[in-house]
Amino acid sequence: MADTKFLISTSPHIKSEETTARIMWTVVIALLPAAVAAVVVFGQDALWLMVTCILASVLTEAIIQKLRGVPVTIADGSAVVTGLLLAFVLAPTVPLYVAATGAIVAIGVAKHAFGGLGCNIWNPALIGRAFIVAAWAAYGVMPAWPIVQNSSMTEAPFVSITGELVKQKAWDEKSAAEKEKVPAVPTFKATTRATPLNMAQGKGDINEAKKKYPEVAKKNINEAVDLYLADLAKAGQPKEKSQLQGGLSVAIEAYRNADAPIMNNYYDFIVGKMPGCIGETSKLVLLLGGLLLIMYGYVNWRMPLGYIGTVVLLTWALPSYTMNGAPGWFQGNPFFHMVTGGLFLGAFFMATDMVTSPMTNKGIWIFAIGAGLIVALVRLYGGYPEGVCYSILLMNTVAPLIDRYTKPKTFGTVQKKTA
Amino acid sequence: MAKTFCGGIHPHDYKEISKDKATTTAPIPEVLYVPVAQHIGAPAKPVVKKGDVVKRGQLLAEPGGFVSASVHAPVSGTVKAIEPHPHIFGTPVINIVIDNDGKDEWAEGLNVERDIEAMDAAALKKAISDAGLVGMGGATFPTHVKLSPPPGKTIDTVILNGVECEPYLTSDYRLMLESPESILRGLQIFVKITGAKQAFIGIEANKPDAAAIMEKKAKELNINARVELLPVKYPQGAEKQLIKAILDREVPSGGLPMDVNALVQNVGTAHAAYEAARFNKPLTERIVSFTGDGVNTPGNYLCRIGTRISFLLEKFGMASDTNKLILGGPMMGLAQFTAEIPIIKGTSGVLLLRNAPKWEEGPCIRCGKCVQGCPAGIVPSTLSILGEQRRFDAMEENNVFDCIECGVCTYQCPAKRRIVQYIKLGKAEVTAIRKAREAKAAAAQNK
Secondary structure (H helix, E strand, O other), X not given: OOOOOOOOOOOOOOOOOOOHHXXXXXXXXXXXXXXXXXXXXXXXXXXXXXXXXXXXXXXXXXXHHHHHOOOXXXXXXXXXXXXXXXXXXXXXXXXXXXXXXXXXXXXXXXXXXXXXXXXOOOOHHHHHHHHHHHHOHHHHOHHHOEOOOOOHHHHOOOOOOOOHXXXXXXXXXXXXXXXXXXXOOOOOOOOEOOOHHHHHOOOOHHHHHHHHOHHHXXXXXXXXXXXXXXXXXXXXXXXXXXXXXXHHHHHHHHHHHOOOOHHHOHHHHHHOOOOOOOOOOOHHHHHHHHHHHHHHOOOOOHHHHHHHHHHHHHHHHOOOOOOOOOOOOOOOOHHHHHHOOOHHHHHHHHOOXXXXXXXXXXXXXXXXXXXXXXXXXXXXXXXXOOOHHHHHHHHHHHHHHHHHHOOOOOOOOOOOOOO | OOOOOOOOEOOOOOHHHOOOOOOEEOOOOOEEEEEOOOOOOOOOEEOOOOOOEEOEOOEEEEOOOOOOOOEEOOOOEEEEEEEEEOOOOOOOEEEEEEEEOOOXXXXXXXXXXXXXXXXXXXXXXXXXXXXXXXXXXXXXXXXXXXXXXXXXXXXXXXXXXXXXXXXXXXXXXXXXXHOHHHHHHHHHXXXXXXXXXXXXXXXXXXXXXXXXXXXXXXXXXXXXXXXXXXOOOEOOOOHHHHHHHHHOOOOOOOOOHHHHOEEEEEHHHHHHHHHHHHHOOOXXXXXXXXXXXXXXXXXXXXXXXXXXXXXXXXXXXEOOOEEEEEEOOOOOOEEEOOOOOEOOOOOOEEEEEEOOOOOOOOOOOOOOHHHHHOOOOOOHHHHXXXXXOOOHHHHHHOOXXXXXXXXXXXXXXXXXXXXXXXXXXXXXXXXXXXXXXXXHHHHHHHO
């Protein structure tokens, strides 16, 4: 007894079961339902995309940590989370080498160049996506998203940003029997068409055409566009059809005319039968995973509520060129904005990234509302159809500043001290 | 709405190990080691020398300053040596080593009944000071100093701390069940000394039986004290958090409870104050919880001050794979490398843990759990990073001195960061920097 030596350490001498690895792997588990949904909706392309992104992320992390001479911590799951999230924000048509490059940039540049886990300013997965969008615009720019396979929507006509109107016409001219024989457009591996958000952003020339020839547009938008183009030519500002801004609203009208119920088919949006990135489409499974993380205390409920809430509120309240054409206050369709795009994925899994979000409840409210504001402004007035990725990256940038100004009130002080 | 403070956590309390074990008297060794530093403040100065024959309760060392406390002989016997020995603070401290003669005779005039009704505030305070009382919850601040607010400060409320929010510890709980009357009489003494208008007893809601007994006894004795059942939340028993919860008064940053006209005393101290005033008994024994999975016969034992823990562990039995010995609770207690240290006035518990892990530290992932849990309202994660980078000036700006070292942040940290350790380091370094700064300013003024 007398010569027994005990361990010395500072208090406390008991610690919770919580570990960084446990948090990360729980996030992976929470993402699994969405991963399964991605494979169900998009097929094996989605699976290979996820495998590639995760492998590239983990390998990059291991190699860089070896090179830096620091312990290799791939077992903590943080690289797996980054890889999986990156795959989730890519379209299934993205080639695997592009996805792998994105993962290398995510881990190598966004994470390790800043010092590794805990030191990064921006969400690595979103940096990976932003890099892909910048470097391979063809895969990144939204209008080239693929159509959903095996969904009711494959029966709808095919549209893309350039030259598609001709194909559209050709498709329309086919008989019902022919349409059944030819699945979408056979020359492409996957058929692509605008995501719902692209279509919702009806504005520019097409809207001008609609305003000018409302009666004609109601019957056939293409005729109205032709008339509008003729007017432009007469005024000495001739334009090609492919140069038209807001060409996508033509597509919307085309769907309308074809009685395709795309804009009203919320059921499809919720279960994920819609075009988009592989992990963002099924809102139900994302919600399931998100609730799991809230239950475990790994996600602060204020973030998704504040973020989605702000988007819903603003897209309803702000005047814009809505799908119904007419701009006006309090006429938006918030539910549409809530269930389309990457909002759910972003709100539950991206904005809530602990490293890159504020630490106090107040800070999280500011972050969430700020991100929601950016999304709403981008979607309603911006050049991109979708703003989730950049809204989070922008708020990541100011997160340290938010932390600085939302320090908790020190016990026993009257006023909060801002350093 | 339940009264509480901001932040806090709910660790498992492990009180089931020893809470139902009634207090029994621990064996007394043949040799006792009585340190002269058992309190915050200046060490006491020995007034005996080697070879002196002493009786129980006899003064061994007198206060070494205003913030200091006297030390008394826990048994009768002979002073064997006055020499440094291992101490709970880490560095060796002068111990007065006493050979126990086994007779356990009280010194003259001690352990006799006195009429406390006849004693005025000054006499009561002197009795407490003479008995060498210190805060028995573990902070060991000399009690008479707390009872002597400087001119201009008044105390209108006395709060007895029966919260015992540290996991494992049950000594205060047992005391409340077994000696409610002397605790309440002690409270009366504190009220009389301070002239307070109201008195509370704060007890955590996980001890409803203790609260019921205290309430019943207070009614019986016609003592005007309200029992407050507080939410089970660590650190509910921290002085400033307790005042906030019961009185909704916030002790100012850097201030003391007397700045908000409050006095907080541990229930054990109240008990000792009654013993000191009523029976003229100096503080020579206290209840200690021996608990944790490493002790074979856990329980609450009335131990003589100066009894070495190794002696008691030989009696109580210790599991062979016990690798951690903690004095106090697991959240704020001090880990010891050896059991060759004595029980002192502030030893509320001896906690033995088997196979306690060594945690690997990882980088902060900014999860914010420490910020949300911090009862002091500071940002522990930032302080830990600044401490790691040795940026002590920045730690000062980030209110490092407001930390109460409760351990909530470190308990919760998923990266297992040693936040409290960095903060303790920061406090020491910032103190040194401040001293250097003041010396420089003084030197500049002299020129």
